Amino acid sequence: MSDEKSIQKELKEEKKEEAKIEKTVNSLKVISWSALAIGIIAIIIGVVAVISIPKTSAPGASSAPTSIAPTPIPNVSVNSSLAPIYVNGSLITPPMSLPDAPVITQNQSFGSRLTNINQPFNATELAIINNASNSYFEEAGMMYLNGTINGVGVQPSLSPMLIVNGKPSVIYLGAISCIYCSENKWAMALALSRFGKFNVLFKGYSSFGDLDIPTIYWAPAEYNASSGVDFGNFYNSSYINFISIDYVSPIRAGFEIQSLPYFLSKVQSTGSAPYAAALNLITKLNNFQGTPYSIWGKFVVAGADAVDFGNTITNQPPLPLEYMTHEQVLSQLSNPKDMFALREYAAADLYVAMVCASINNTAPVCSLPAIQKIESINGY
Amino acid sequence: MERLSNLKQILTNKYYLAEFIVAFFIYFLAYLYIINLSRLIIISLFSEFIILLLIASSSLVLVAATFVLRNASKALGYAGGFFSAFFSLMGSAIVSCGCQAPILASLLYIIGLNTLEVTSFLSFFSFYNIILIFIFILINLLLLYYYLGKSSQYTEKGKKKILSKVFTK
Numbered sequence: 001m002s003d004e005k006s007i008q009k010e011l012k013e014e015k016k017e018e019a020k021i022e023k024t025v026n027s028l029k030v031i032s033w034s035a036l037a038i039g040i041i042a043i044i045i046g047v048v049a050v051i052s053i054p055k056t057s058a059p060g061a062s063s064a065p066t067s068i069a070p071t072p073i074p075n076v077s078v079n080s081s082l083a084p085i086y087v088n089g090s091l092i093t094p095p096m097s098l099p100d101a102p103v104i105t106q107n108q109s110f111g112s113r114l115t116n117i118n119q120p121f122n123a124t125e126l127a128i129i130n131n132a133s134n135s136y137f138e139e140a141g142m143m144y145l146n147g148t149i150n151g152v153g154v155q156p157s158l159s160p161m162l163i164v165n166g167k168p169s170v171i172y173l174g175a176i177s178c179i180y181c182s183e184n185k186w187a188m189a190l191a192l193s194r195f196g197k198f199n200v201l202f203k204g205y206s207s208f209g210d211l212d213i214p215t216i217y218w219a220p221a222e223y224n225a226s227s228g229v230d231f232g233n234f235y236n237s238s239y240i241n242f243i244s245i246d247y248v249s250p251i252r253a254g255f256e257i258q259s260l261p262y263f264l265s266k267v268q269s270t271g272s273a274p275y276a277a278a279l280n281l282i283t284k285l286n287n288f289q290g291t292p293y294s295i296w297g298k299f300v301v302a303g304a305d306a307v308d309f310g311n312t313i314t315n316q317p318p319l320p321l322e323y324m325t326h327e328q329v330l331s332q333l334s335n336p337k338d339m340f341a342l343r344e345y346a347a348a349d350l351y352v353a354m355v356c357a358s359i360n361n362t363a364p365v366c367s368l369p370a371i372q373k374i375e376s377i378n379g380y
Numbered sequence: 381m382e383r384l385s386n387l388k389q390i391l392t393n394k395y396y397l398a399e400f401i402v403a404f405f406i407y408f409l410a411y412l413y414i415i416n417l418s419r420l421i422i423i424s425l426f427s428e429f430i431i432l433l434l435i436a437s438s439s440l441v442l443v444a445a446t447f448v449l450r451n452a453s454k455a456l457g458y459a460g461g462f463f464s465a466f467f468s469l470m471g472s473a474i475v476s477c478g479c480q481a482p483i484l485a486s487l488l489y490i491i492g493l494n495t496l497e498v499t500s501f502l503s504f505f506s507f508y509n510i511i512l513i514f515i516f517i518l519i520n521l522l523l524l525y526y527y528l529g530k531s532s533q534y535t536e537k538g539k540k541k542i543l544s545k546v547f548t549k
Binding site: 174175179180181210256259261262288317319 | 422424428478479481482485486489494495496500501502503506507532
């Protein structure tokens, strides 16, 4: 009898426990179904996001240039009009050297190399950028058009032109620590040299955490500062303005960037209306996707125009560019025979074509057949 | 220990083992697709190692969730599947989040954020992406622990245990 009672008691307890579990499962079911619904929505949003990111534009990748239909340029997703923005005011001329960030002269090993950081380019080095032959641009442009060069080009979107003191502007927002900015600056400098001259350029590197890639600094960089912004450069042109903004952080650390409000607060202290207008324009465009970010006249290039880390197609270290000195990079650019240098020129061609389209092809470089073809094929 | 032996039992079933392998490959391909689409550089081997850990843990969660779906609760199973995919894809999107993060940024614009907010997120992700991936791995492990607990009564061993209890009574 007592056994029967205890079994019944146990069964009762089990039933109670089952009811409790069922209750918990039911409440968990509600949570689970909600999570599932959120998940499906998130996946849909994710798919839309993947579809909507700018695609690489390689017109020659699949067919000959003559048979390529003009690539439509997606409209910028802003409500603002594309009417130019007019600003008058002085641009920023940075100091030639920084006491807290001196030139390092010791020869250091790759990966933790800051040799010649903040050192101005000498006349020969500067001439490689400023006086590059138009034939290099033409050759690389044609190779881009016939598909021999790949990995170059991002579909740009439209932006209102920032007209500063009567000239359209090229705006650059980057970070000294950033690997893509470092690589992209070589192409940028080549492109800008077609419309004007750099009076000074400086040797620099991406951060150690971002592979220590040799690059150009537009101005001496506060590479020891915990956080800051370098405004300005030494560029002169009768066609365009160059507005350059670089976030600075410890070069021996990894990649770092701050949010746009930080840049906006920093620009106030410079008192430069054109730089403030440039940052306001970037804020208004709502298409910033990281650095480098640049506006070439009326075209926004969100990201690097070329992903070119030396003669390689891999995206995993070691990358050839990591193990090159500035002299080696410049030597390749002075006589572009390999893919790395040609890709830099091809990337520059795209920037040149965007500026040409923004200034009604008034600069001599705009008459290069490759530039004209890129303009027409890419729909600039 | 009981949960570990549950996992072992589940994975001894060839269908679940196949599901684990297929899930691992699909998540890994998705990761490769995401970084190639964004033309990202894998900065360090460490990043690659932790993304592989995340993918493996997500695949295990998927297997455990499928087991629960088939034997216990459909809703719990579906939710587990979602979490598994979500953490693996999210981890893939932010693992190389540095200078450029086009997919993540597009996602943030689509959900209605503006440039100022998006740059704050990108700044946050660039600082804490590795820590976030570790958190995802930890959540995956907790989910796995939970699902293996749920599945205990449905494994061969669990069933035998229940039967032995009933017959003892």
